[in-house]
Amino acid sequence: MTEAQNPLGRIATAYADLVEGLATVATGRARRGRGGAVLAVSGAPVASLNGVFSPSPEPLADDIAALAESEPWEVPWSIQVRGVPGRSVTDEAARHGLTRLDRSPLMVRHPDRGMPAEPADDSLKVRPVSPAELGLYAAVMAEGFEVPQEVFGLFADPAMGALEGVTFYVAEVEGVAVGTGMTAVRGDLNGIFNVSTLPGHRRRGHGRAVTMELVRAGHAAGAPTAYLYASAMGEPVYASAGFRTEEYLSVFSAPQG
Template sequence: MTDTDRDEPSEKTSDLITDINKNLRHAVSILADKTHSGESQQFGTLMVASAGVPVPLFNRVFVFDIPPIGELSAAVTWIAERDVSFWVTVTDPAIEVVENHCADLDLVKVAEHPGMAMTSLDEIPPRDSTAEITEVNNSDECDKFSTVTASALEMPLGVAEQVDQAALEADNIRLFLGRVDGRPAATGLLIQSGHVAGVYSIGVVEEFRRRGIGKAMSWEVLRAGREAGCQVGVLQSSEMGSPLYEKMGFETTVTYHHFEPAN
């Protein structure tokens, strides 16, 4: 085995981490740019994006490389002054730096999520679901999408409506709504960045769960990504959801550590 052969797996993993990080930043920043109360800022190497809604998922400081402490402090101060709940989302190799300065930054670690990647979209199975999945193309359908999102993801309806309307108007974002017997039951978002298909907002209303609809929706989003020319699929999973995505062919490539204000 040559030195090049030994390096290939780590280089491939590094490329996937770059793909998933870029897609996540793109997802949050494009929604921030489209919401009426949203704003994005750059602090040296740090991207900060805030949709201005009271859900930390949509307000973030992204720390994917070791930052100068002054830049990190400025970024956290800026988003804190917007008076919205937020996350500082951190990966290796920056996690140790952030943890060492939690007290100074008034932050506390609250969650971890696996970032997962599917390295090829060639083997997407045929459609086979009790749900009829269609793309959302107008405001009336978007309202139905938001009702499902709010219920399935336990999000305030007003927040879901604001964010989903922004998504409907954005380039490189597509919304999908699943129905069972004509009733809105599931949602999914495709957010494309270059050759990468990001799977977001997979949600199923309680009464329609455990029927494979969430899995079918995930495949539908990936299928749309493949048709748009994407080669890689990425997502951020909950701990509970990762076994399902592993069965689909996703692998954990990075761990996202989330910090929020301590007070």
């Protein structure tokens, strides 16, 4: 399939490489199926961080099934495919009890949007953290997403700092960490993840400011095309920052409760 026929294929491939890399560092449990799907088990107690992801616009249910059946799945997990899932994938997910379907907007900010302007208010400082500071990063991110720290404990491992192209950031006000972000640069693509703001510092534009700083970092690294997977709530915020929704990621998981 050519790039013209699958214009978002490069992004899907970059995302697959990232989830494979994270799982490889966290647990060593990551592998590829014959049809290109990726199995990645981070060990985190959250479905979206464990599972099978197909970067193909036409995912093969047999490929997904072979990977899904190869794991004991002692942690929550998911099956993730691009776009609208077909019947065969939906049936395969249901066979494993993954009957909840969520859709995450894939949003892209193209190079023609240009380098974002420097912020008028420089009270918020966004800086990369060293591997030794990843414990701080993970703790702030957990607080920002209002979940127990063990949910994002994998990001506290200093070994994560060795992931090629991946940089972790904290946002600070007067030296106090109030938010986080992460970039994953692959060629001219800059994936943006883990943007969070502490509850007591919301509604001040910090999340948008962190995102713009990460976009600038991508430009500086030769990756002017930025992408991210947004929540429904975050979609209009990122749209105001020059991102546009170009596809949806369908995520099958077990019903909660």
